[in-house]
Amino acid sequence: MNKHIESVTEAVKAKFDVLNTEIVRDTQAAVDLKPGDVHAALAFLKAQGFRQLSMLTCVDWLEDKEFQLVYLLFDWDKGVRLQMRARLDRDNPKFTTVTNIYPGAQYYERDVHEFFGVEFEGNPMSYKQLFLENWDDIPPMRKDFNSRAYSDKKFPVREYKKDFTKAGDGK
Amino acid sequence: MKQVKLFLGPQHPGMHGNASIHMYVEGDIIKKSYLLPGMLHRGFEKTMENRTWMNNIGIIPRICVPEPDPNEMVFANNAETLANIEVPERAHWIRMLILELARLAAHLMAFGGCGGPTGLYTAMYWAQADRDGILTLFEEITGQRIYHMYIVIGGVRKDLPKGIEKKILDYVDDLERRLPDYEDLVLNNPTIIARTKDQIMLPAEVVWELGVTGIGMRSATGKAYDIRKVAPYARYDKVEFDVPTATYSDALTRIRFKWLEMHQIIRIIRQVLELMPGGKVREKALDGSALRWQVPKGQVYTAVEASRGEYGYYTVSDGGIMPYRVAVRGASFPQGLLGVEKYLPGHRIDDAALWFDTMGICSPEIDR
Amino acid sequence: MGEGIIEKDKKLKEGWEGISRFFRANSLWMLMYCTGCCAIELPQAMTSRYDMERLGMGPMATPRQADVLLVTGYLSVKTLRRVIYAYEQMSTPKYLVAFGPCPINGGIYYDAYAVINRLDQYLPVDVYIAGCMPKPEAVMNGFQDLIDGIKNKTADGWKRYRDNYEWYRKNQIESLGELRIKDEFHE
Numbered sequence A: 001m002n003k004h005i006e007s008v009t010e011a012v013k014a015k016f017d018v019l020n021t022e023i024v025r026d027t028q029a030a031v032d033l034k035p036g037d038v039h040a041a042l043a044f045l046k047a048q049g050f051r052q053l054s055m056l057t058c059v060d061w062l063e064d065k066e067f068q069l070v071y072l073l074f075d076w077d078k079g080v081r082l083q084m085r086a087r088l089d090r091d092n093p094k095f096t097t098v099t100n101i102y103p104g105a106q107y108y109e110r111d112v113h114e115f116f117g118v119e120f121e122g123n124p125m126s127y128k129q130l131f132l133e134n135w136d137d138i139p140p141m142r143k144d145f146n147s148r149a150y151s152d153k154k155f156p157v158r159e160y161k162k163d164f165t166k167a168g169d170g171k
Numbered sequence B: 001m002k003q004v005k006l007f008l009g010p011q012h013p014g015m016h017g018n019a020s021i022h023m024y025v026e027g028d029i030i031k032k033s034y035l036l037p038g039m040l041h042r043g044f045e046k047t048m049e050n051r052t053w054m055n056n057i058g059i060i061p062r063i064c065v066p067e068p069d070p071n072e073m074v075f076a077n078n079a080e081t082l083a084n085i086e087v088p089e090r091a092h093w094i095r096m097l098i099l100e101l102a103r104l105a106a107h108l109m110a111f112g113g114c115g116g117p118t119g120l121y122t123a124m125y126w127a128q129a130d131r132d133g134i135l136t137l138f139e140e141i142t143g144q145r146i147y148h149m150y151i152v153i154g155g156v157r158k159d160l161p162k163g164i165e166k167k168i169l170d171y172v173d174d175l176e177r178r179l180p181d182y183e184d185l186v187l188n189n190p191t192i193i194a195r196t197k198d199q200i201m202l203p204a205e206v207v208w209e210l211g212v213t214g215i216g217m218r219s220a221t222g223k224a225y226d227i228r229k230v231a232p233y234a235r236y237d238k239v240e241f242d243v244p245t246a247t248y249s250d251a252l253t254r255i256r257f258k259w260l261e262m263h264q265i266i267r268i269i270r271q272v273l274e275l276m277p278g279g280k281v282r283e284k285a286l287d288g289s290a291l292r293w294q295v296p297k298g299q300v301y302t303a304v305e306a307s308r309g310e311y312g313y314y315t316v317s318d319g320g321i322m323p324y325r326v327a328v329r330g331a332s333f334p335q336g337l338l339g340v341e342k343y344l345p346g347h348r349i350d351d352a353a354l355w356f357d358t359m360g361i362c363s364p365e366i367d368r
Numbered sequence C: 001m002g003e004g005i006i007e008k009d010k011k012l013k014e015g016w017e018g019i020s021r022f023f024r025a026n027s028l029w030m031l032m033y034c035t036g037c038c039a040i041e042l043p044q045a046m047t048s049r050y051d052m053e054r055l056g057m058g059p060m061a062t063p064r065q066a067d068v069l070l071v072t073g074y075l076s077v078k079t080l081r082r083v084i085y086a087y088e089q090m091s092t093p094k095y096l097v098a099f100g101p102c103p104i105n106g107g108i109y110y111d112a113y114a115v116i117n118r119l120d121q122y123l124p125v126d127v128y129i130a131g132c133m134p135k136p137e138a139v140m141n142g143f144q145d146l147i148d149g150i151k152n153k154t155a156d157g158w159k160r161y162r163d164n165y166e167w168y169r170k171n172q173i174e175s176l177g178e179l180r181i182k183d184e185f186h187e
Helices: A003-015 A034-047 A107-114 A145-156 B043-051 B053-064 B069-083 B089-113 B123-144 B164-187 B191-195 B204-210 B214-222 B253-276 B333-343 B350-359 B363-367 C001-026 C037-046 C077-089 C134-149 C157-163 C165-176
Strands: A018-025 A028-031 A051-063 A065-073 A080-089 A094-096 A119-121 B005-008 B020-026 B031-036 B297-306 B309-317 B325-328 C028-031 C057-060 C067-074 C094-100 C127-129
Touching: A003 A018, A003 A028, A003 A034, A003 A080, A003 B204, A018 B297, A028 A034, A028 B297, A034 A065, A034 A080, A034 B020, A034 C001, A051 B089, A051 B297, A051 B309, A051 B325, A065 B297, A065 B309, A080 B297, A107 A119, A107 B333, A119 B123, B005 B350, B020 B350, B031 B333, B031 B350, B043 B053, B043 B325, B053 B069, B053 B363, B069 B089, B069 B297, B069 B309, B089 B123, B089 B253, B089 B297, B123 B164, B123 C001, B123 C037, B164 B253, B191 B253, B204 B214, B204 B333, B214 B253, B253 B350, B333 B363, C001 C028, C001 C134, C037 C067, C067 C077, C077 C165, C094 C134, C094 C157, C127 C134, C157 C165
Parallel strands: A028 A080, A094 A119, C028 C057, C028 C067, C067 C094, C094 C127
Antiparallel strands: A018 A028, A051 A065, A065 A080, B005 B020, B020 B031, B297 B309, B309 B325
């Protein structure tokens, strides 16, 4: 494993209350933190050379009743990548913006808000719709949203006189 | 002076793809602007959660239309990392060949595309004709012109057809002969120079602030920030190529970089064809039905260098037959949304389309 | 005597319509609106290798001067609002060509929450072009079909839209909710 990423994970471990670390591949590691530590850890890592926030995304763990925010950081000089993950309560998904550390996060936060319903305090535009228009259901990327049912309800399907799925059964 | 609301797109000949810029103008200076994305939003990430791993290979190229192959590469790479599959040596080299050809096609399209907003349609016609040559090669290799579904989990779908090496070499020789003509036509053209030199600047601080990658980043920071060099994937560490860099990023520099990179792509393609070993091209990922294939638990992110910058997928597997979550990082997401909001104001209306073009913005990958 | 004049009028009118159909079919202006991914093959069809202009087709920037609306691929609900807006702005006679499987039955997006499943519920389609994505040969073939359809009066989508306007409008409102978005700016 890459020496640099090892030393960085050790430094994060020493400084913050790390729940779990994971080696994903040679140049990539993952660190699980408590939500309260995320801002301090991001500022710390940015000073360590992780100058770019590649992406902020969210995973919906329906069974654990949690949202997992994933901050993907990249160090362009060393070529190493770090996943920083934190879990939020699914029933009350609120978090604070990180735009003061990584300004590029602004639209990623809007994206996560729109598709998962996680609110980011301090991000002025995050409550507005960006990709969707006149959305009338729960945020669509949540696991309990059924895309097929919504599509069938809203958009009529073409009905075929012949059932091609059965007729073309190799006979 | 009174501020006027103005729409650029989605139905506008200067716009690249189905996106819209909304702006307030004063005279012909843009005072405030926002991108209105989502016209191409298909809910792709949700759709991928409802397909099996193998089914997904068939649909993912559609996320980025001008350059679909990085999609296949990152998806396959993620699944291989999770499932611990070793890709055969020859497959790595074929993947590089495909990715470089795709990059060449995308660069040609973008390089000629700058003729649209500047009124130099000759460049567009030339570039489209040359791009068509690559599409014909793709058709022979993969069976499809645009969406190839060629890079699959475990390698590539099929070996290269016989005699394709000569055709590829003939094509790149021909293109290399024509590249000086492109320089004369576009880069030394007084009209283009007047429109682009010292215009539409991208300083290094802005690059770091927004998270711009690709040509924009390399032309502003002066360092070879290319994922192929920084964190090599496939076999990019075994071929020689240079990454053009600069510390002054105006629109002309960024257009020139596409031209310079085309030389490097041709260099890589020649080396790949020379160094490519024999052997099998696909490792069997599983025994039994591909539709029941389960990928071990894990969360992994892979990025490759697409023609516009860092293009990556974040894949989460919960051990099931379908991906639990796939998140797409479009290469032009930062400059397309935050860049338009913060740094397009101050330019003139007629530069907006050129701004969009030289920043390398591709709307389907923003919308997903 | 009166009947003779009406008869003559009718003949004259038919004759004129035949002539105008001939001219319409040979000079088609398509609206440059790339709605989906099938648009990537249009530049190839337009430029040197396939050269659409030999069919008498050319690109046109504004809907009011265009004859053909190309729905190139899938339509998200957000695009459909704009497409309806553009289609209604076009002056008759107008034609609509749909590319790929997505406007026919949803294609690979049959279960996507943001993409409609069939276009002919909302707008009348004159020609469908198959393939994902249609090759330039198929595109040219589809355009030839459209030209033939105009000549033999089968491409009459604009008449159907006029006659069944309430039905189309009902479907549009059912799927889209609101047709016009008042505040498109992010403010």
